[in-house]
Amino acid sequence: MGQVELMNISKSYDKQKNVLNEINLSIEEGEFFVLVGPSGSGKSTLLRMIAGLEDITAGTLKISDQVVNHLPPKDRNLSMVFQNYALYPHLTVEQNILFGLRAKKVQKEEQQLRLTETAAMLGLSSLLKRKPKELSGGQRQRVALARSIVSHSPLCLMDEPLSNLDAKLRANMRVEIRRLQKKLGLTMVYVTHDQVEAMTMGDRIMVLNDGKIQQVGKPITLYNEPANVFVASFIGSPKMNMGKANFSSDMKQLVIEHEPHIDIDPATVSKRLKEASITIGIRAEHIFPGTPDNTTHHVEVVNVEHLGNETTIAFEIASDLWTAKWPGQWAINVGDNVPVSITGEYLCFFDTESGDLIRPAMAGKSQEVIAI
Amino acid sequence: MSMNSVAIRSHESMELIFEQAKKRQRMKSWIKGMLFLLPSIVLFGVFLFYPLLRTIYLSFFLTDASGETTVFVGWQNYMNIFTSPIFLQSMKSTFLFVLYTVPITVFISLFLAIIANEKLKGTGFFRTIFSSSMGISVAAASVFWLYLFNPTMGVLNRILEFFGMDAIGWLTNPDWALLAVSVTTIWMNIGFTFLILLGGLQSIDSYLYESADIDGAGYFYKLRRITIPMLSPTLFFVVTVTIINAFQTFGQIDILTQGGPQNETNLIVYSIYREAFVNYQFGSASAQAVVLFILILLMTALQFKFGERKVHYQ
Numbered sequence: 207m208g209q210v211e212l213m214n215i216s217k218s219y220d221k222q223k224n225v226l227n228e229i230n231l232s233i234e235e236g237e238f239f240v241l242v243g244p245s246g247s248g249k250s251t252l253l254r255m256i257a258g259l260e261d262i263t264a265g266t267l268k269i270s271d272q273v274v275n276h277l278p279p280k281d282r283n284l285s286m287v288f289q290n291y292a293l294y295p296h297l298t299v300e301q302n303i304l305f306g307l308r309a310k311k312v313q314k315e316e317q318q319l320r321l322t323e324t325a326a327m328l329g330l331s332s333l334l335k336r337k338p339k340e341l342s343g344g345q346r347q348r349v350a351l352a353r354s355i356v357s358h359s360p361l362c363l364m365d366e367p368l369s370n371l372d373a374k375l376r377a378n379m380r381v382e383i384r385r386l387q388k389k390l391g392l393t394m395v396y397v398t399h400d401q402v403e404a405m406t407m408g409d410r411i412m413v414l415n416d417g418k419i420q421q422v423g424k425p426i427t428l429y430n431e432p433a434n435v436f437v438a439s440f441i442g443s444p445k446m447n448m449g450k451a452n453f454s455s456d457m458k459q460l461v462i463e464h465e466p467h468i469d470i471d472p473a474t475v476s477k478r479l480k481e482a483s484i485t486i487g488i489r490a491e492h493i494f495p496g497t498p499d500n501t502t503h504h505v506e507v508v509n510v511e512h513l514g515n516e517t518t519i520a521f522e523i524a525s526d527l528w529t530a531k532w533p534g535q536w537a538i539n540v541g542d543n544v545p546v547s548i549t550g551e552y553l554c555f556f557d558t559e560s561g562d563l564i565r566p567a568m569a570g571k572s573q574e575v576i577a578i
Numbered sequence: 579m580s581m582n583s584v585a586i587r588s589h590e591s592m593e594l595i596f597e598q599a600k601k602r603q604r605m606k607s608w609i610k611g612m613l614f615l616l617p618s619i620v621l622f623g624v625f626l627f628y629p630l631l632r633t634i635y636l637s638f639f640l641t642d643a644s645g646e647t648t649v650f651v652g653w654q655n656y657m658n659i660f661t662s663p664i665f666l667q668s669m670k671s672t673f674l675f676v677l678y679t680v681p682i683t684v685f686i687s688l689f690l691a692i693i694a695n696e697k698l699k700g701t702g703f704f705r706t707i708f709s710s711s712m713g714i715s716v717a718a719a720s721v722f723w724l725y726l727f728n729p730t731m732g733v734l735n736r737i738l739e740f741f742g743m744d745a746i747g748w749l750t751n752p753d754w755a756l757l758a759v760s761v762t763t764i765w766m767n768i769g770f771t772f773l774i775l776l777g778g779l780q781s782i783d784s785y786l787y788e789s790a791d792i793d794g795a796g797y798f799y800k801l802r803r804i805t806i807p808m809l810s811p812t813l814f815f816v817v818t819v820t821i822i823n824a825f826q827t828f829g830q831i832d833i834l835t836q837g838g839p840q841n842e843t844n845l846i847v848y849s850i851y852r853e854a855f856v857n858y859q860f861g862s863a864s865a866q867a868v869v870l871f872i873l874i875l876l877m878t879a880l881q882f883k884f885g886e887r888k889v890h891y892q
Contacts, residue, residue, distance in 0.1 A: 259788050280794030292785035296807040296890035305803070306793030357793065 209235040209361065209393045210256060215265035217251055217417075225251055226417045229265070235360075238387055238394045240408035244440070245399055248417040250365055253397045257286050257363050269361065284361040285354035289369055291346050293338040293353075300334040303352050324356045327386070344375045351383070355390065362387075364396045368403065380407055401441050405429070413437050435561040438487050438554065444518060446487040447528040450558060453480065460486065460550065463524030466503055470550040479565065483558040490518065492552035492567070493530035496545025507542045519544065630871075637864035645860045655865035665866065667841050668849040671756060675845055676824045678760040683767045683820055684813070690768070691775035692805070705776065712769030716829035723762040724749075724834060749835050752842045759843050762830050767823065771816050778812030779805070810889045818881055825874050846870050 210233040217226040226248045233239045241249040254260040256267065258279035267275050274282050285306075293302050303324065307317045325331045328348045338346055347367065354362055367383070368376045384407050387394045398404055404411045405425045413420040413428065413436070420440075421433035432438035438446045449462040457472040457480075496502070505521035517536040520529045521544075530546060538544060551569035556562065637655055639647040659665045690708045694701050711719065726733050727748040735745040748758040782805065790800050806813075828847045831837060837844035837852065844852075846866065854863035 257788075257792060259791065279788075279791045284792065286789065286792045288785050288789060290783075290785060292783070292789040294786060294804065294807075296810075297803075305790070306795070309790070309793050309795035309799050353789075353793075 211268040213266040217263045238409045240404040240411045241397045242404035243414035247414045249397045285357045285359040286363040287350045287367045289366040291350040324352045328352045361393045431566040444490045444529045448487045451486045485556040485558045487554040490529045490531040494547040500547040501545040633864045641860040643858040655862045668844045672846045683764045687771035695779045709769045709773045720830045720833035752839045755842045782808045814889045
C-alpha cells in the first residue's frame with residue numbers, strides 16, 4: 207500500500223487523443239519520487255491531477271488509501287511548489303508563508319510557532335518583512351518551499367521548482383531539498399525535465415514519454431538497464447551511443463551499419479538476439495582509450511571537450527556521432543586518429559522495431575559496483 | 579622629453595576628436611527623435627497647447643460676440659464667477675454628479691467583471707453584452723434614455739404606474755433630474771470600465787489561485803486577499819479616468835436636460851458651453867474652463883498622492 211496510488215489514470219482534453227495513458231503507479235510513504243520526461247510528455251499534467259488542479263478523465267487516484275478523485279485540492283492534505291513559485295507579490299514573506307494557515311484559520315500562536323520554525327529551517331528569518339520582488343531567485347525559491355513546509359502536509363508536490371535558477375544555485379537547492387525531505391519524512395513527488403536532477407535526487411524515478419510510462423525504478427537501474435531506447439538516450443549525459451547493428455555470418459562479429467566490426471563471443475548470443483533486428487548502445491565511459499593490448503578500432507576525432515577532470519571525444523561511427531568520456535586530461539586534437547577499445551561486454555542490445563531492451567551490458571554493472 | 583610632450587599632445591587631441599564625434603552622434607540622434615515626435619508635437623500644439631494658452635489669455639479679458647478681446651479686466655472674470663450663484667450651483671452639481679456616478683460605476687463594473695471572469699459556459703456572450711454600451715455614442719444612448727424617461731410613454735413611468743405609484747418627471751423634477759442623468763451616465767460608462775477591469779482580472783496569474791486552492795482558501799478569501807490587491811493598479815486607473823470623465827460630462831446633459839430644471843443639472847462643462855456660445859461671454863467662459871482644469875489637476879494629484887500608496891504594482 208503506497209501513500210499515493212494511481213490506478214489506470216488517463217487524461218484527455220475534449221475527448222481528443224489521450225495526454226496520459228493508463229498510468230499505474232504506487233508511491234511509498236517517505237519516498238522521493240521523481241517524474242521525468244521531455245516537455246509535453248504529460249508529467250506536469252499528472253502532477254496537477256494528483257494535486258486536484260486538473261480533472262481525472264479515467265482511473266482511480268488514492269491518497270493515504272482514500273479515493274480522492276472527487277475531492278478539491280484543499281481536502282487532499284498536500285502542498286505544492288510551482289515552477290514560478292506563485293508567490294503573492296503584494297504580500298510580505300511572512301504573509302506569504304502564513305497565507306494558507308490563515309485561510310485554514312489555524313490558531314495565531316500555532317501560526318507564529320510554525321512560522322519561526324520554518325523560517326529558521328530555511329534561513330529566512332531576516333527576510334520576513336520583505337516583499338517577493340526584493341528577493342533574489344534563490345530566496346524566492348526558499349519562500350515557496352517554506353510555504354509548502356509550513357502546512358505540515360505529509361505529501362509535497364513540486365513542479366520543476368529549480369528550473370528558474372542558475373546552475374550553481376540549482377546544485378545547492380538540490381541538496382537542500384533532498385535534506386529537508388529526509389529530515390521531515392515527507393513524501394515527495396517531484397517533476398523535472400532535467401535527468402541530472404532526477405538521477406541525483408530521486409529514490410525512484412519514473413520516465414514518461416508521450417503520456418506513457420517508459421520505466422520506473424531506482425536511478426542506477428535506469429542507467430544500467432534502460433528498458434528501451436528512449437530511456438537509454440534520455441538518462442545519462444552525454445547520452446548513450448547508439449547504432450543499428452547486424453551479426454556477421456559467422457556470429458563472431460557485430461557490424462554497425464557496414465563499417466566498424468566489434469568482436470563478440472558467440473556463446474553469449476541468445477536465440478532472441480539472432481532473430482531480432484537489433485540496435486546496440488554503449489555508454490560514453492565504456493569506450494576506453496586504446497592501449498597496444500586492447501585497441502579494437504581507430505577513430506578520427508571530430509570534437510574534443512577538455513573538462514579538466516575528464517575529456518570527452520566525439521567521433522563518427524557509421525552515420526552517427528559517438529562520444530567517449532575518458533577520465534583525466536588527454537592531449538588530443540581535432541583530426542587526430544585515436545585508438546579506442548569498444549568491446550562486446552559493454553553493449554546493450556535493443557530491439558530496433560519495438561525499442562525494448564533485449565539484454566543490458568554485462569560488464570558495465572559489475573564495474574559500477576566495484577567503483578562504489 | 580620632446581617625444582613625451584608630443585605623445586601627450588596627440589593624446590589630448592585624440593580626446594578632443596572623440597568628444598566631438600560623440601557630440602555629433604548625440605545631435606544626430608536628437609534630431610532623429612524630434613523628427614519622429616514632430617507629427618504629435620504639431621497636432622498637440624495646434625489642438626491642445628495653443629487652445630490652452632489662448633483660454634488662459636482670454637480669461638483675463640472681456641470679449642465681443644465673435645471672441646475678439648476688448649477690455650483687459652485682470653482677475654475680474656474669476657471674481658465674478660466665484661460670486662455668481664449660478665456657477666456655484668454648477669460646481670455643487672458637478673461634485674454631486676461625481677459622487678453619484680464614480681463609486682457606483684466602478685462597483686457595478688467590478689462586480690460584472692468578476693462574474694464574467696468565471697470559467698463558465700456562455701461567459702463570452704455576457705462579456706459582449708456587458709461591454710456593449712462602450713460601442714454606443716453618447717448621443718444615441720441619451721436619446722434612448724430620453725425615451726425611457728418620457729413622462730407619459732416612458733417605460734420607467736409605465737412600471738411605476740403598474741405598481742400603482744405616481745408618475746415621476748424624471749428630467750423635469752429638480753429632485754430627480756441629476757439622479758436621472760447620473761443613471762444614464764453610469765449605464766454608459768459601465769462598458770468601458772467593465773472591459774478594463776476584466777482585462778486586469780485576466781492578467782492575474784492563475785498560479786496564484788491554484789496555489790491558494792491547495793492552501794485551502796475559500797472563494798471570498800481569495801477575492802479579498804488576491805483579486806482585489808492584484809487588481810489595484812487597474813482599479814486606480816479606472817477610478818482616475820472615471821472621475822476625469824465625470825467632470826467633463828457634456829453630451830448627455832445637452833440632450834437630456836439642457837442644464838435644467840432650475841440649473842440642477844448645469845454641470846460645469848455645460849455651463850462653460852452656455853456662457854461661451856449662448857451668452858457670448860468668452861472671457862468668463864474661459865475663466866470657468868481654467869478653474870475646471872485646475873480642479874481636475876488637483877483631484878488627480880490628490881488621488882496619486884493618497885491612492886497610489888494602496889496600489890501594488892508588480
